[in-house]
Amino acid sequence: MKKILKLKCVKCGAEYLENEVEYVCPQCGIEGILDVIYDYELISRELTKDYLLNNEDKNITRYLPILPIESAEYFEPLQVGNTPLYEVKKLRRLLELDNLYIKDDTRNPTLSFKDRASAVGIAKAKELKKDVIVASSTGNAASSISGFAASAGIKNYIFVPKTAPEAKVTQLLVFGSTVFLVDGTYDEAFELCFKAAERFGWYNRSCAINPYLVEGKKTVAFEILEQLNFKVPDYVVMAVGDGCSISGAYKGFVEFYKLGLVDKIPKMIGVQSEKSNPVTRAFNKNTYEFDYIPPTTIADSISVGIPRNGIKALKAVAESGGFMIDVTDEEIIESIRILASNSGIFGEPAGVTGFAGVRKLKKLGLFKKEDIVVTVVTGSGLKDLRTAQRAVPKAYRVSTNIDDLVELLKNI
Numbered sequence: 286m287k288k289i290l291k292l293k294c295v296k297c298g299a300e301y302l303e304n305e306v307e308y309v310c311p312q313c314g315i316e317g318i319l320d321v322i323y324d325y326e327l328i329s330r331e332l333t334k335d336y337l338l339n340n341e342d343k344n345i346t347r348y349l350p351i352l353p354i355e356s357a358e359y360f361e362p363l364q365v366g367n368t369p370l371y372e373v374k375k376l377r378r379l380l381e382l383d384n385l386y387i388k389d390d391t392r393n394p395t396l397s398f399k400d401r402a403s404a405v406g407i408a409k410a411k412e413l414k415k416d417v418i419v420a421s422s423t424g425n426a427a428s429s430i431s432g433f434a435a436s437a438g439i440k441n442y443i444f445v446p447k448t449a450p451e452a453k454v455t456q457l458l459v460f461g462s463t464v465f466l467v468d469g470t471y472d473e474a475f476e477l478c479f480k481a482a483e484r485f486g487w488y489n490r491s492c493a494i495n496p497y498l499v500e501g502k503k504t505v506a507f508e509i510l511e512q513l514n515f516k517v518p519d520y521v522v523m524a525v526g527d528g529c530s531i532s533g534a535y536k537g538f539v540e541f542y543k544l545g546l547v548d549k550i551p552k553m554i555g556v557q558s559e560k561s562n563p564v565t566r567a568f569n570k571n572t573y574e575f576d577y578i579p580p581t582t583i584a585d586s587i588s589v590g591i592p593r594n595g596i597k598a599l600k601a602v603a604e605s606g607g608f609m610i611d612v613t614d615e616e617i618i619e620s621i622r623i624l625a626s627n628s629g630i631f632g633e634p635a636g637v638t639g640f641a642g643v644r645k646l647k648k649l650g651l652f653k654k655e656d657i658v659v660t661v662v663t664g665s666g667l668k669d670l671r672t673a674q675r676a677v678p679k680a681y682r683v684s685t686n687i688d689d690l691v692e693l694l695k696n697i
């Protein structure tokens with residue numbers, strides 16, 4: 286029995302069988318991203334609470350019955366997901382949120398949430414016997430697929446804007462990818478990669494094209510629900526760039542609901558920088574059309590002018606009863622320090638944007654003290670040290686003489 290029933294276009298609703306189409310809806314083109322629809326009735330017979338409680342697999346293959354891959358053998362051994370969900374007492378006190386949880390997804394193999402998608406992307410490439418995989422990226426999706434391709438021994442070409450942070454580009458190079466630093470924005474790198482993949486027949490890892498990648502991202506929701514012992518949060522707050530991450534998480538919550546494992550879905554709140562906010566603008570105007578304003582945020586991972594998964598993100602927030610909100614770049618930078626110095630979790634700018642949103646929403650009085658609020662830290666601060674340095678004071682210089690140290694300590 287096949288677990289995948291069909292692929293459904295998020296724009297026009299047209300349905301296809303898996304072998305009928307590789308990427309987007311032929312009628313809608315690039316906006317017609319396809320959603321993987323499973324036979325939930327069939328899966329619910331296997332994927333029960335008992336199954337989960339007795340499952341000793343702590344890797345992403347734990348959720349194989351509801352992943353679009355036939356066998357666990359296609360997955361690389363890298364540890365993906367099963368990241369901690371922390372109750373940070375200091376932050377709870379500081380924000381006056383008694384049930385705040387921080388999901389630390391910096392703890393993935395290449396230090397970002399994107400590894401959830403790449404694990405599935407590489408498994409799919411192997412299942413389909415693809416020998417070249419490509420990605421366009423602001424940096425994290427790239428370094429992620431690059432690491433997994435290194436593990437699998439699959440040739441890969443990567444397109445990133447020439448402004449991508451050095452650490453992310455270095456990751457690509459040490460993993461052995463062929464890297465193109467595109468003389469343009471992320472949106473332009475995306476176009477170039479898309480054209481190249483079409484021309485040379487390479488397998489495209491982008492969540493904007495490939496229906497299977499988001500299936501990895503949804504596992505964050507499964508983990509949150511399991512970690513909360515199937516108690517559903519009131520709010521899940523996540524950064525939005527292209528919009529695939531939040532829509533992936535939403536799909537995960539919906540699927541556990543469809544399987545009868547939980548009785549409701551959390552409200553999804555998407556957070557953008559006000560300097561790159563096409564999804565918030567569209568949400569506020571109640572439209573699925575995204576107008577282009579060049580993105581200028583310091584949060585490079587969410588510096589996106591054309592949100593490729595924007596429709597899905599809007600549907601995730603609207604259908605769940607949530608909404609979109611903006612934060613300023615200053616609030617993002619401040620959040621790096623506040624999160625790190627109160628929890629020991631060091632996020633990159635986009636990585637803490639969800640947390641910046643939580644802080645803002647609490648200040649605005651939109652959360653009650655007792656609400657269960659979860660936010661995901663999506664990328665490690667080590668990926669962009671320059672921005673983090675803007676958030677903190679300089680270190681003290683001291684000589685090797687203890688008396689100098691004593692003097693210095695008097696003034697600190």
Ligand SMILES: Cc1ncc(COP(=O)(O)O)c(C=O)c1O
Pocket residue numbers: 397398399423425426524525526527528529530531586587633635636663664665
């Ligand atoms: C660290 C980090 N956080 C958040 C996002 C936003 O994810 P999405 O583009 O799927 O909305 C990204 C995307 O690159 C990211 O790298």
Ligand SMILES: N[C@@H](CCOP(=O)(O)O)C(=O)O
Pocket residue numbers: 399402421422423424425426427490491492493526527529530586587
């Ligand atoms: N900003 C993202 C965009 C691509 O990621 P995807 O997982 O949505 O395909 C990145 O480059 O990391």
